[in-house]
Structure formats: C-alpha cells, structure tokens
Amino acid sequence: MSLNQKRRVFLKGSLAAGTLGAAAGLLTPGAVLAAWNKNAFTSKHIDEAIASVGGNPVTTPSKDITIKAPDIAENGAVVPVSVATSMDGVDTIALLVEKNASPLAAVFHLQEGTLPDVSTRVKMGKTGDVIAVVKANGKLFSARKGVKVTIGGCGG
Amino acid sequence: MAKTIKIRAKAKNGVTTVKALITHPMETGLRKNKKTGEMIPAHFIQEVVCKHNGKEVINCEWGGAVSKNPYLAFKFKGGNKDDTIELAWKDNQGKGDSISAKIR
Numbered sequence: 001m002s003l004n005q006k007r008r009v010f011l012k013g014s015l016a017a018g019t020l021g022a023a024a025g026l027l028t029p030g031a032v033l034a035a036w037n038k039n040a041f042t043s044k045h046i047d048e049a050i051a052s053v054g055g056n057p058v059t060t061p062s063k064d065i066t067i068k069a070p071d072i073a074e075n076g077a078v079v080p081v082s083v084a085t086s087m088d089g090v091d092t093i094a095l096l097v098e099k100n101a102s103p104l105a106a107v108f109h110l111q112e113g114t115l116p117d118v119s120t121r122v123k124m125g126k127t128g129d130v131i132a133v134v135k136a137n138g139k140l141f142s143a144r145k146g147v148k149v150t151i152g153g154c155g156g
Numbered sequence: 157m158a159k160t161i162k163i164r165a166k167a168k169n170g171v172t173t174v175k176a177l178i179t180h181p182m183e184t185g186l187r188k189n190k191k192t193g194e195m196i197p198a199h200f201i202q203e204v205v206c207k208h209n210g211k212e213v214i215n216c217e218w219g220g221a222v223s224k225n226p227y228l229a230f231k232f233k234g235g236n237k238d239d240t241i242e243l244a245w246k247d248n249q250g251k252g253d254s255i256s257a258k259i260r
Contacts, residue, residue, distance in 0.1 A: 105221035
C-alpha cells in the first residue's frame with residue numbers, strides 16, 4: 001500500500017471515530033463507568049464484595065437501617081427491595097444477596113442532599129438474606145433481612 | 157435511540173421523589189439457552205446516573221443481580237416543579253440511553 005493510500009485509510013478511520021463520539025454525546029455515564037467495580041461484582045464472597053466497596057469487610061449491625069423486602073418472594077427473579085436509614089452523612093448504600101453466585105447486586109452512590117432511601121428490584125437464586133451495607137461518615141453499617149424464595153430467579 | 161426509560165419525578169414538601177423504569181434484558185451471563193445449551197452472554201446495566209439541573213444526585217453501579225427491566229426509586233432534598241431531571245444508563249456492551257424530564 002502506498003503512503004497516500006494509507007493516509008486515506010487513516011483519515012477515514014478518524015472521521016468515523018469522530019462521528020461516533022458525537023452521536024454518543026448527551027449525558028453519558030462513561031467517565032464514571034471506567035471505575036465500575038469489577039472485582040466487587042464478580043467476587044463470590046460477601047466479605048470480599050463488601051471490602052471492595054467499602055474498603056474493609058467489617059460492618060457494624062445497625063437497627064437504623066430498614067430493609068423493606070417481602071418475607072416470601074414467589075418469583076425470585078423480581079424481588080422488590082427498599083433500603084432506608086435515619087443516619088446522617090450516608091454516601092454509599094450497597095445491596096447484597098447472600099446466596100447469589102456473586103452476592104453484590106447494586107451500589108448506590110449518593111450525593112449531598114440525596115436522601116438515604118433507595119428502592120430497586122433484585123434477582124435471588126434461593127432463599128437467603130438480603131444484606132444492606134450503608135457507609136456513613138466513613139463507617140460501615142449493615143442490616144439483613146431473610147427472604148424466602150419459592151422459585152429461583154438465577155437459573156435457566 | 158429507542159425509548160428505554162420511563163421516569164417520573166415529583167416534588168413535595170421540599171423533597172423530590174424520582175422513580176424510573178428501564179427496559180433492559182439484564183442477563184447475568186450465567187443462564188443457559190434451554191434449546192441449544194449455550195450460555196447466554198452477560199448483558200446488564202452497569203451504571204445509572206441521575207442529574208438534577210445538571211448536578212449529579214445519584215450514581216448507581218449495578219451487577220447482573222438486578223432484575224430484568226430494572227426499577228429505581230430514590231429521593232433527594234430540593235427540586236422544584238419544572239426543574240430538569242436527567243437520567244442515563246450504560247450497560248456492559250457499551251450501549252446506553254438517556255432521558256430528560258421535568259419535575260412535576
């Protein structure tokens with residue numbers, strides 16, 4: 001390939017990349033995505049997952065955390081879970097499902113002014129505890145609630 | 157982009173409640189296709205960001221254990237009627253979507 005041709009190819013390539021970037025514009029979480037905590041989400045142990053999120057695996061059980069989840073979930077694929085706390089200075093709430101292959105389900109990073117009250121729906125493979133870990137003022141607190149699952153949500 | 161997000165934000169007594177539903181398969185990567193026996197590749201949302209008037213209020217990291225067609229609800233202090241709420245998600249295959257709505 002002559003030098004000139006190479007230059008054509010190069011130009012084409014960079015042009016295509018440019019348009020792609022523009023299309024992806026708007027509000028994209030891309031910058032933060034690079035930090036997506038792969039270790040935490042793929043770890044098989046609860047302690048490991050908590051440590052990857054909060055820095056250390058030691059949590060203090062707290063009565064100030066309320067987990068709202070059904071006692072019996074008919075369908076483990078959709079278990080509504082709410083976590084709320086009366087604590088101040090909460091910056092992170094993590095949601096773990098004890099018996100799942102990778103226990104960590106979700107991490108919520110709250111900004112100042114955001115109330116420590118989040119809800120979502122998670123999958124549960126089998127009967128077990130839902131664990132909420134709250135990081136407030138640099139300390140880790142946790143609470144757990146048992147949910148009985150009659151049909152698992154992680155199998156085929 | 158296809159409309160994958162439904163969002164409602166309501167301001168009441170100085171607190172805004174945001175509820176969002178996202179249409180997404182949320183495959184864990186651990187499931188098998190029953191007919192072929194092949195693994196279904198992982199495809200789930202990794203990141204959800206929500207902004208109020210351009211300022212970030214919540215930033216979620218999700219794993220495959222969040223249910224299909226995920227639901228997210230949260231509250232933040234402040235926020236008035238007609239303020240702008242933006243929500244965006246991005247999955248592990250690099251796809252994403254965003255929406256902008258007004259607080260009611």
